[in-house]
């Protein structure tokens with residue numbers, strides 16, 4: 001098979017992009033009043049408007065051709081049916097099975113994984129009901145008030161994002177906290193207001209040997225035992241989630257308190273598994289299952305819908321359009337929803353750990369750009385921080401805007417103000433403001449001030465997608481997350497990379513293991529390059545001065 005960039009479809013896209021150099025979105029909307037209908041899709045309560053993109057019908061057809069010629073359909077099937085598409089680690093990739101509410105069998109190595117999945121879901125239900133109904137009592141007979149999820153990466157970002165997003169569904173008897181950083185500030189400041197008698201720790205780690213999580217878990221255990229000096233009490237205050245129960249038992253957690261998952265669940269795709277226990281405790285198992293249902297329906301859409309009407313396929317293709325043909329380096333995620341304040345952080349891991357790769361599936365260096373830099377934060381805060389650069393800077397930054405038509409809260413005016421901004425920003429990016437428009441608006445004495453006029457011009461023609469949904473319910477959130485997961489899949493499939501390993505996080509960990517013992521003595525270190533030696537030795541001096 002020729003390299004991606006030498007395929008006829010790729011070459012057609014290169015020529016098409018060159019032919020579109022003068023494409024003007026304002027003109028496209030003026031000429032075609034049906035552009036919104038042509039380039040928007042409805043899925044349940046989610047409206048996906050992608051009409052404000054630098055595309056024509058031909059662009060869409062060519063991009064769909066690219067997907068077709070990249071064997072996207074068979075790659076999707078391979079994922080859903082449990083083929084070991086994570087070939088470097090010889091693993092299936094089955095987060096879709098975790099939310100397979102149809103219960104149709106999904107086979108891995110000849111075994112249907114659905115029965116294990118359902119058993120763990122049932123165990124989660126029993127446990128969460130007990131805790132939420134105040135039947136799970138701590139060592140001193142008191143019900144749980146605070147839950148501390150200790151985990152990092154996928155064992156933190158997904159649960160933290162969803163638990164935060166679904167706060168309106170939260171039990172008012174429980175507070176869920178997340179500790180991830182090995183920086184002691186995280187644990188110390190989280191535990192400060194808590195009482196061991198009413199605290200439940202969830203140690204969440206796929207491998208159960210991750211340095212940050214294990215260090216935090218041991219310190220949490222010490223904090224607990226300082227207050228309740230009884231090893232036996234650990235069983236009532238510590239539960240674990242892992243694919244490695246043997247490591248959990250070694251840590252000292254009761255085997256009864258282990259919630260299992262499996263090596264065919266990638267860390268960054270694991271919130272649907274027992275890693276979502278903190279979510280289920282916060283919002284209840286019925287709501288957790290609604291989250292799964294939303295994702296499942298999005299999975300069916302992704303698997304069964306023709307590419308030109310398939311939301312995650314279109315999202316992935318548009319990303320490729322800008323990344324590979326316009327040289328865009330990043331993609332902004334801009335939810336107009338404070339509940340989604342961790343959505344971008346979550347997607348940074350999902351996307352960048354998945355598609356931050358530079359070799360193809362055969363181990364050959366790629367000659368095209370792969371995963372984008374994902375960044376952003378909730379509107380309207382972002383508007384008062386970095387939108388200046390999106391509007392008037394030199395870089396092309398495709399944006400995703402997301403908003404719910406209905407808030408969970410009812411203060412007068414707030415939501416309409418929020419939504420007016422959600423609507424105005426994509427319009428401003430697309431429409432821009434010409435020098436003539438600027439001059440028309442300026443007072444008479446400034447109309448000839450060329451510098452002022454130039455500084456107020458917005459070139460416009462900047463692309464964005466908008467997602468508008470009814471309300472941020474568990475089900476809608478499940479669908480949105482699944483769309484983004486599948487968008488990442490589509491791009492990885494077309495770039496022909498393995499989106500499901502993460503070897504790039506290893507080297508730093510290995511080197512830190514070499515450095516750690518060097519910090520534990522007072523000797524001057526000379527075994528690294530002079531910069532690293534200099535920093536280590538400076539740290540040791542400063543640390544001593546601090547003592």
Ligand SMILES: O=P(O)(O)OC[C@H]1O[C@](O)(CO)[C@@H](O)[C@@H]1O
Nearest residue numbers: 152153154155205206207210267
């Ligand atoms: O759940 P674990 O095994 O502690 O791993 C945490 C995170 O570390 C990584 O392996 C590397 O950052 C992630 O993929 C994973 O989500």
